[in-house]
Amino acid sequence: MAATPNPLATTCCIIGGGPAGIMLGFLLARAGVQVTVLEKHKDFFRDFRGDTIHPSTLDLLHELGLLEKFLTIPHSQVAALSATIGGQRFPIADFSHVPTHCKFIALMPQWDFLDFLASQASHLPAFTLRMGWEATGLIQQNGATIGVHANTPDGPAEIPATLTVGCDGRHAISRDAGQLQLQDVGVPVDVLWLKIARQPSDPENALGYINYGRLIILINRNDYFQVGYIIAKGTFPAIQQEGLPAFQQSIERIVPFLAGRTAEIDSWDKVKLLTIQVNRLLEWSSPGLLCIGDAAHAMSPVGGIGINIAIQDAVAAANLLTEALLSNTLSPHNLAQVQHYRANAVRNTQRVQVFAHRILNRVLRNPGPIHPPLALRILTSIPGFQNLPARFVGVGLQPQHIKNF
Numbered sequence: 283m284a285a286t287p288n289p290l291a292t293t294c295c296i297i298g299g300g301p302a303g304i305m306l307g308f309l310l311a312r313a314g315v316q317v318t319v320l321e322k323h324k325d326f327f328r329d330f331r332g333d334t335i336h337p338s339t340l341d342l343l344h345e346l347g348l349l350e351k352f353l354t355i356p357h358s359q360v361a362a363l364s365a366t367i368g369g370q371r372f373p374i375a376d377f378s379h380v381p382t383h384c385k386f387i388a389l390m391p392q393w394d395f396l397d398f399l400a401s402q403a404s405h406l407p408a409f410t411l412r413m414g415w416e417a418t419g420l421i422q423q424n425g426a427t428i429g430v431h432a433n434t435p436d437g438p439a440e441i442p443a444t445l446t447v448g449c450d451g452r453h454a455i456s457r458d459a460g461q462l463q464l465q466d467v468g469v470p471v472d473v474l475w476l477k478i479a480r481q482p483s484d485p486e487n488a489l490g491y492i493n494y495g496r497l498i499i500l501i502n503r504n505d506y507f508q509v510g511y512i513i514a515k516g517t518f519p520a521i522q523q524e525g526l527p528a529f530q531q532s533i534e535r536i537v538p539f540l541a542g543r544t545a546e547i548d549s550w551d552k553v554k555l556l557t558i559q560v561n562r563l564l565e566w567s568s569p570g571l572l573c574i575g576d577a578a579h580a581m582s583p584v585g586g587i588g589i590n591i592a593i594q595d596a597v598a599a600a601n602l603l604t605e606a607l608l609s610n611t612l613s614p615h616n617l618a619q620v621q622h623y624r625a626n627a628v629r630n631t632q633r634v635q636v637f638a639h640r641i642l643n644r645v646l647r648n649p650g651p652i653h654p655p656l657a658l659r660i661l662t663s664i665p666g667f668q669n670l671p672a673r674f675v676g677v678g679l680q681p682q683h684i685k686n687f
Contacts, residue, residue, distance in 0.1 A: 288442050292318040293607055295430045295443035297417040297456045302575030302592035303449030304399045309600035311409035313687040315607045318441060320432055322416035326393040333389050333501050334586035337382035337676040339593050344383045345684045352398055357390040358502050365489035368652040374489055376668035380676045389502055420459040427570035445612055447572050452559050454577035460568050467560040470643040474511040475554045478543050491537045495649040498536050514646045518555050558582055560632055567617035574599055579628045582635040585675045597682035598624050604687050627680035
């Protein structure tokens with residue numbers, strides 16, 4: 283008697299419903315590839331995710347015919363980036379000249395972005411999103427990955443797949459189960475994440491406030507700021523020992539217009555430590571398995587570009603693999619092409635971030651009032667200088683375009 287086919291079998295099983303996973307699933311299903319996306323949580327609501335949708339990603343939504351609908355979702359728009367250093371404001375990036383359809387960064391909670399993408403993908407017959415399904419391992423045979431083991435609301439399940447794609451972030455089960463070797467670049471800083479009430483009259487300053495050995499970033503979420511408080515790695519216990527009042531005062535000292543609002547941070551439970559990582563896999567793939575996004579290369583929050591790098595990975599993977607998946611001719615060479623195509627852009631972006639970390643580390647080790655360096659004052663006064671960082675942050679080193687099949 284013939285074995286009954288597994289009804290969960292799919293052509294591509296994607297582990298992780300973040301930006302890379304949902305975008306890749308959408309693009310493959312749009313081309314007719316059967317896709318199942320596994321997301322271990324029951325919803326997308328997570329505080330500690332990037333909020334920046336950069337011009338390069340907005341261009342992709344434009345190419346998909348979704349931009350106008352997307353921009354109806356509540357968001358704020360940032361057309362320029364500045365930093366306040368030692369009490370002086372410096373314009374750093376101006377997006378008015380970037381070669382994209384939208385000349386701004388859209389600030390939107392990532393759960394809204396993911397809900398939107400998933401909603402659009404749900405109209406495609408080839409797309410399946412399974413929320414509350416947690417990948418626990420890989421199904422392997424003769425050295426190749428042939429699917430995913432998962433815990434589901436109804437118990438353990440197996441999802442056979444021609445291709446498994448790990449989009450499950452910096453603690454990826456796909457990467458560990460596939461025994462892919464990780465190279466850690468090392469980061470000297472971490473970030474404390476908290477919320478503070480926002481007033482409509484508050485100034486915008488996307489790159490944050492730097493002084494007294496601290497950097498504070500304020501992300502506008504309309505009625506509150508998501509606050510990123512940058513610290514030297516390993517110093518959070520010492521900050522806690524100094525007490526909450528000292529922590530509150532340090533925030534108000536660096537960002538004076540927040541005076542009186544920090545009292546709402548009345549417990550260390552409201553302050554979350556996020557460990558920053560910068561790393562990359564030596565090999566992004568093995569037979570039947572590919573890792574992209576943070577699973578393949580964790581990015582620093584510098585520039586807020588991690589989400590856009592992950593989405594560019596997804597577009598590149600869809601462009602390079604769709605035909606092989608449709609024709610059932612996928613080979614390890616096809617998977618290696620994704621890394622070969624994307625690795626230099628990722629590596630060079632990380633180099634810029636590591637350079638920024640060195641500067642931040644120097645700042646964090648000087649607790650006194652900071653004096654803006656002369657080089658910065660000269661650079662920011664040069665006509666056209668702001669276009670260069672705007673291009674790097676807004677477009678990236680290797681912008682992608684969606685291929686129609």
